[in-house]
Amino acid sequence: MSTVQCQGPLCAPGAAGGGAGDAPVQGRADGGPRSAHRAVLSVEVVRLAEACVAALSRPLHVVDCTVGAGGHARAVLAALPAGSRLLGLDLDPAALELAEQTLSDLPADRACRLVRANFRDLAEVARREAMVPADFVLFDTGVSSMQLDQPERGFSFRQDGPLDMRYGPDVVRTAADLLDSLSERALADVLYRFGEERAARRIARRIVTGRPWSGTQALAEAIAETLGRPRIGRVHPATRSFQAIRSVVNEEMASLQRGLAGAASILGAGGLLVVIAFESLSDRLVKNFVRSTSRHCICPVGTPECRCRFEPVFEPRGWDLVRPAAAEVARNPRSRSARLRAARRTAAPWRAEAVEWGIGAGVGNGRGGFGR
Numbered sequence: 001m002s003t004v005q006c007q008g009p010l011c012a013p014g015a016a017g018g019g020a021g022d023a024p025v026q027g028r029a030d031g032g033p034r035s036a037h038r039a040v041l042s043v044e045v046v047r048l049a050e051a052c053v054a055a056l057s058r059p060l061h062v063v064d065c066t067v068g069a070g071g072h073a074r075a076v077l078a079a080l081p082a083g084s085r086l087l088g089l090d091l092d093p094a095a096l097e098l099a100e101q102t103l104s105d106l107p108a109d110r111a112c113r114l115v116r117a118n119f120r121d122l123a124e125v126a127r128r129e130a131m132v133p134a135d136f137v138l139f140d141t142g143v144s145s146m147q148l149d150q151p152e153r154g155f156s157f158r159q160d161g162p163l164d165m166r167y168g169p170d171v172v173r174t175a176a177d178l179l180d181s182l183s184e185r186a187l188a189d190v191l192y193r194f195g196e197e198r199a200a201r202r203i204a205r206r207i208v209t210g211r212p213w214s215g216t217q218a219l220a221e222a223i224a225e226t227l228g229r230p231r232i233g234r235v236h237p238a239t240r241s242f243q244a245i246r247s248v249v250n251e252e253m254a255s256l257q258r259g260l261a262g263a264a265s266i267l268g269a270g271g272l273l274v275v276i277a278f279e280s281l282s283d284r285l286v287k288n289f290v291r292s293t294s295r296h297c298i299c300p301v302g303t304p305e306c307r308c309r310f311e312p313v314f315e316p317r318g319w320d321l322v323r324p325a326a327a328e329v330a331r332n333p334r335s336r337s338a339r340l341r342a343a344r345r346t347a348a349p350w351r352a353e354a355v356e357w358g359i360g361a362g363v364g365n366g367r368g369g370f371g372r
């Protein structure tokens, strides 16, 4: 884990590029992140942060669990009152470098700190960085435009690259490791559970017979051939398989489940949890998590008498699904599948064992892993 402190003299709220817009954050031309990343639903995220300030009437402690290029972080911090602080996490050192640049000209009266960490460790990192209680916790899940547009990261089937797909060097297994080591059955399981791919068995068989795999394009073409399906508009036939492999390489579901529990444990009363998800599986996990933590009882269905004595830790009120407006989708087509959900923390204590009781479960095997 590494940390970066950024603080600077410029950028009054609303200064060019520092407001609530979704202006792209440019990558570098020196071999670092190359494409521009537009922070999705940025206006809506800033509005929620402003609502949080209005409710709490003080500067905020913000944790951006997926700081990426720093687009959301900058827009939010620029809109907050002096004295506000932001902790930004990301697994990707290249993203943190870019975020440092994006956030370098913030006014000196608001601080931010960037830490290379997995958001599944959110609670520990936030405590260590003195950000508890937090007031605003944001997750913008998945892969960034910079990662997608760098063929050497192996996320894309548009350009050939190694089958890597790791968000950062701390992720131990690459996509190639996974494809070359899993049994046909386990591969089918991965594709079905984490990509909702109906042709999972056929694709798994093709993967096993084509080993070893070296490049993203060979894999994407083999999947397209197996399905005998042409590209439909912008959607490549390998989209679901790539999503599944990326998800399992980075243990996305398990990390998100732990990250959400971490958020529940660090948010103070009246604080906001805000999550942007691009895939239905992650969105469902978020929806289930907040639904179940908003209930008065989380005992298994059919339990004759409540034994959990659970108190709701989130308020279902204000828990509305937000989708990007047509204008944002026109400006940034990658935003089209984004879904934002937000929930307000109550004053009830968080009970860590709630996750063991099945909070937010219902995806894959609940551990975000796979059988061999």
Ligand SMILES: C[S@@+](CC[C@H](N)C(=O)[O-])C[C@H]1O[C@@H](n2cnc3c(N)ncnc32)[C@H](O)[C@@H]1O
Binding pocket: 025, 037, 038, 039, 040, 065, 066, 067, 068, 069, 070, 071, 072, 073, 089, 090, 091, 092, 095, 117, 118, 119, 120, 140, 141, 142, 143, 144, 145, 167, 250, 255
């Ligand atoms: C969609 S991008 C975020 C973009 C960012 N909101 C912005 O405005 O630039 C998602 C980021 O989350 C990071 N990420 C994915 N899983 C993570 C995890 N478990 N822990 C920390 N960072 C993660 C990725 O490396 C990527 O940079």
